[in-house]
Amino acid sequence: MMQPDLFGAARDDIVLSTGALFLPGFAVAEVVTLLAHIRTIAVCSPFRHMITPGGRRMSVAMTSCGRFGWTSGREGYGYTSHDPDSGQAWPLMPPVFRELARKAATRAGFADFSPDTCLVNRYAPGTRLSLHQDLDEGDMSAPIVSVSLGLPAIFLWGGPMRSDTRRRIMLHEGDVMVWGREARMNFHGVEPLPPGNGTCRYNLTFRKAR
Ligand code: SIN
Ligand code: FE2
Numbered sequence: 001m002m003q004p005d006l007f008g009a010a011r012d013d014i015v016l017s018t019g020a021l022f023l024p025g026f027a028v029a030e031v032v033t034l035l036a037h038i039r040t041i042a043v044c045s046p047f048r049h050m051i052t053p054g055g056r057r058m059s060v061a062m063t064s065c066g067r068f069g070w071t072s073g074r075e076g077y078g079y080t081s082h083d084p085d086s087g088q089a090w091p092l093m094p095p096v097f098r099e100l101a102r103k104a105a106t107r108a109g110f111a112d113f114s115p116d117t118c119l120v121n122r123y124a125p126g127t128r129l130s131l132h133q134d135l136d137e138g139d140m141s142a143p144i145v146s147v148s149l150g151l152p153a154i155f156l157w158g159g160p161m162r163s164d165t166r167r168r169i170m171l172h173e174g175d176v177m178v179w180g181r182e183a184r185m186n187f188h189g190v191e192p193l194p195p196g197n198g199t200c201r202y203n204l205t206f207r208k209a210r
Pocket of ligand 2 (some may be wrong): 134
């Protein structure tokens with residue numbers, strides 16, 4: 001049982017830097033439900049390997065749910081209200097997603113987080129996400145809430161400059177990270193997943209796109 005301390009954070013929470021909190025196992029009880037919802041989302045808006053404006057195929061497969069979804073192509077990248085592959089609105093954000101994101105944000109000191117998008121990433125063994133900042137969201141006062149599912153992976157947590165030193169954090173299924181305020185523009189990425197047995201890692205990131 002995690003005991004809240006004087007500041008409201010639980011003892012097992014790990015402050016990575018000001019504005020960034022690692023909540024190991026925070027979503028463990030919801031893992032099965034979250035994975036079932038990902039399968040449903042992918043029926044309407046299947047995972048796809050997007051193309052960067054520079055013409056490179058991303059090794060991470062992605063889809064989205066919520067009012068907006070993130071897309072990339074030769075013409076640029078950003079949030080859209082429709083899935084360009086299906087022409088339909090993105091699948092609705094399941095209430096259990098929204099509530100989990102809100103609960104995690106509250107724990108990290110971001111009250112009333114109301115995400116309008118959830119980006120769903122799928123990492124097969126060998127897949128990585130290179131070091132980047134999340135800069136496409138219109139509301140930078142809102143945090144990013146990230147939920148890890150499936151295979152573990154090493155998350156790279158840097159600073160506001162690309163050259164800042166990085167921490168390597170092993171993320172397991174059910175782990176949650178929240179970053180905002182001073183940490184909102186910090187560089188981060190995911191190291192290549194080691195060769196595996198056919199399963200994948202999934203990551204949900206909740207954001208306020210508009
Ligand atoms: C992201 O940076 O958008 C995803 C991070 C992750 O997969 O853990
Ligand atoms: Fe990111």
